[in-house]
Amino acid sequence: MTQRGIATDLIHHPFRAPEGWDAVPVPVMKASTVLFSSTAELHAPRPRDGISYRYGLPGTPTTYTLAARIATLEHAEHCVLTPSGVSAVTLTSMALLQPGDEVLLPDNVYGQNRYVTTGLLSRLGITHRFYDPLDATAFAALLGERTRLVWLEAAGSITLEFPDLVGLLRACRARGVLTAIDDTWGGGIAFNPFEVAPALAPGLGADIAMHALTKFPSGGADLLMGAVCTRDAALNRRLVEMHEFLGYGLGQNDVEMVLRGLPSISLRYRAQDAATRVLARWMADRPEVARVLHPALADSPGHAYWRQVSPDAAGCLFSVVFKPAYDQRRVDAFVDALRCFGIGYSWAGPMSLVVPYDLSRSRSLGLPWTPEEGGSLVRFAIGLEEVEDLRADIEQALGALAG
Structure with missing residues (x-):
C-alpha cells in the first residue's frame, strides 16, 4: 500500500472506541458533514419527524440526546431544539400560522414574543390581539373564526401574574384552537404543561410547550438555547419542517453544557x-x-x-x-x-x-x-x-x- 501523508492518516485514522464503552458524560459529537456508508444510504428517504443523521444542521447524537432529555423534562413525546428562546418562539408561530390567521397573546407576554408578533408576523399578514390572562370569560369572547394559536405564559416574566390556565385552556379546547405555553418560568419543574391541573381538570393541557433552555436547564448564564416540545406527532412534523426551513443549528459545546446542567x-x-x-x-x-x-x-x-x-x-x-x-x-x-x-x-x-x-x-x-x-x-x-x-x-x- 502506498504510504499516505500524515494529514491523511490523521483524518482517516482506523481507531474507534470499542463497542460497549460508556460513561456518565454524553460524548460530544461535532459535525457539519455526515458520512454515509453507501450511496444506497445516501439516497434512502429521510425521516421528517425523527432522528436524521444526514447533515450537522438537524443534529448529531449529542443533539438528539439532549432533545430526548428535554422532552422528558417537559412530559412530552417530541422535542425540537433551537439556538435561543426567541428562536423557539419564532419557530412555533411560523410553523402553526399562515397569512390571514390570528394569534392571541397575554398582555404580559415575554417582550420578544410581542416583538416577533407585532413585527415579523404582522408583515406576513398574521393578525394579533392581546388578552387579560386573569379573565377567562373575556378571553373566550375574543376567540374568533381566524384564531389559530393562543400563547400562554405562566407566570408573566415581569409582573408575574399567574394566568387562569384551566379557564383559558378549556376555552381553547372548546373552540379547537391550538395553544402554546412558555414554560421557561416553570422550568419543567413547577407543573406539567400538558396536564396543568390533573386533580381539577384531568387531561387538560397545552398542545406545545416552549422553553428557553438559556435559563434553568443551563443554569450557568453562559449560553443561549431553546426548545419546543409536544406530544402530538403531526404537530412535531410541522415544527421539524419549519426548523429545516429556518436553518436552525446548535453548537455541540453548548449542547454539552445544557446536558451537564440538567442533572442539578x-x-x-x-x-x-x-x-x-x-x-x-x-x-x-x-x-x-x-x-x-x-x-x-x-x-x-x-x-x-x-x-x-x-x-x-x-x-x-x-x-x-x-x-x-x-x-x-x-x-x-x-x-x-x-x-x-x-x-x-x-x-x-x-x-x-x-x-x-x-x-x-x-x-x-x-x-x-x-x-x-x-x-x-x-x-x-x-x-x-x-x-x-x-x-x-x-x-x-x-x-x-x-x-
Missing part, C-alpha cells in the same frame, strides 16, 4: 425558589414598597390560579413596585447601589440579577396597579448566593431611595 436542575430550582420566597415576603413588609409581585404571595395577581397549578413551586423571580414618592431617578440609584446583584436580563444563573422596568409602552390593557398605588417596578432574579447576604445588600441599597 431540580436542586437549583428548589434552592432558588426557597430563597426567592424569603426575600419576597421580607420586601412586602418594607415601608418603601407599595407591593411585591410573586405568585406565592396571597395578594399577588393570579395567586388563586397558581395554587391550582403549582402550589409547591414558584420560580426565582419577584418584582417590587415602589411607592409613588420614589421617582425613577431614586429607584435607579437603589439598583446602582446593589452589590450582590448584577444589572442584567435573564434569570436562573448562579448570580442574582436586577432590572428596573418601564412598562408604559409594552402593555395594551394596563398594569395590575394604579399610579396612585405604586410607581416604578424592579424585577429581581435570585441566584445561588446566601439569602442573608442578599437581604443585607438590598437593605443597604434601600438607603439610596432617600438620597
Whole structure:
C-alpha cells in the first residue's frame, strides 16, 4: 500500500472506541458533514419527524440526546431544539400560522414574543390581539373564526401574574384552537404543561410547550438555547419542517453544557425558589414598597390560579413596585447601589440579577396597579448566593431611595 501523508492518516485514522464503552458524560459529537456508508444510504428517504443523521444542521447524537432529555423534562413525546428562546418562539408561530390567521397573546407576554408578533408576523399578514390572562370569560369572547394559536405564559416574566390556565385552556379546547405555553418560568419543574391541573381538570393541557433552555436547564448564564416540545406527532412534523426551513443549528459545546446542567436542575430550582420566597415576603413588609409581585404571595395577581397549578413551586423571580414618592431617578440609584446583584436580563444563573422596568409602552390593557398605588417596578432574579447576604445588600441599597 502506498504510504499516505500524515494529514491523511490523521483524518482517516482506523481507531474507534470499542463497542460497549460508556460513561456518565454524553460524548460530544461535532459535525457539519455526515458520512454515509453507501450511496444506497445516501439516497434512502429521510425521516421528517425523527432522528436524521444526514447533515450537522438537524443534529448529531449529542443533539438528539439532549432533545430526548428535554422532552422528558417537559412530559412530552417530541422535542425540537433551537439556538435561543426567541428562536423557539419564532419557530412555533411560523410553523402553526399562515397569512390571514390570528394569534392571541397575554398582555404580559415575554417582550420578544410581542416583538416577533407585532413585527415579523404582522408583515406576513398574521393578525394579533392581546388578552387579560386573569379573565377567562373575556378571553373566550375574543376567540374568533381566524384564531389559530393562543400563547400562554405562566407566570408573566415581569409582573408575574399567574394566568387562569384551566379557564383559558378549556376555552381553547372548546373552540379547537391550538395553544402554546412558555414554560421557561416553570422550568419543567413547577407543573406539567400538558396536564396543568390533573386533580381539577384531568387531561387538560397545552398542545406545545416552549422553553428557553438559556435559563434553568443551563443554569450557568453562559449560553443561549431553546426548545419546543409536544406530544402530538403531526404537530412535531410541522415544527421539524419549519426548523429545516429556518436553518436552525446548535453548537455541540453548548449542547454539552445544557446536558451537564440538567442533572442539578431540580436542586437549583428548589434552592432558588426557597430563597426567592424569603426575600419576597421580607420586601412586602418594607415601608418603601407599595407591593411585591410573586405568585406565592396571597395578594399577588393570579395567586388563586397558581395554587391550582403549582402550589409547591414558584420560580426565582419577584418584582417590587415602589411607592409613588420614589421617582425613577431614586429607584435607579437603589439598583446602582446593589452589590450582590448584577444589572442584567435573564434569570436562573448562579448570580442574582436586577432590572428596573418601564412598562408604559409594552402593555395594551394596563398594569395590575394604579399610579396612585405604586410607581416604578424592579424585577429581581435570585441566584445561588446566601439569602442573608442578599437581604443585607438590598437593605443597604434601600438607603439610596432617600438620597
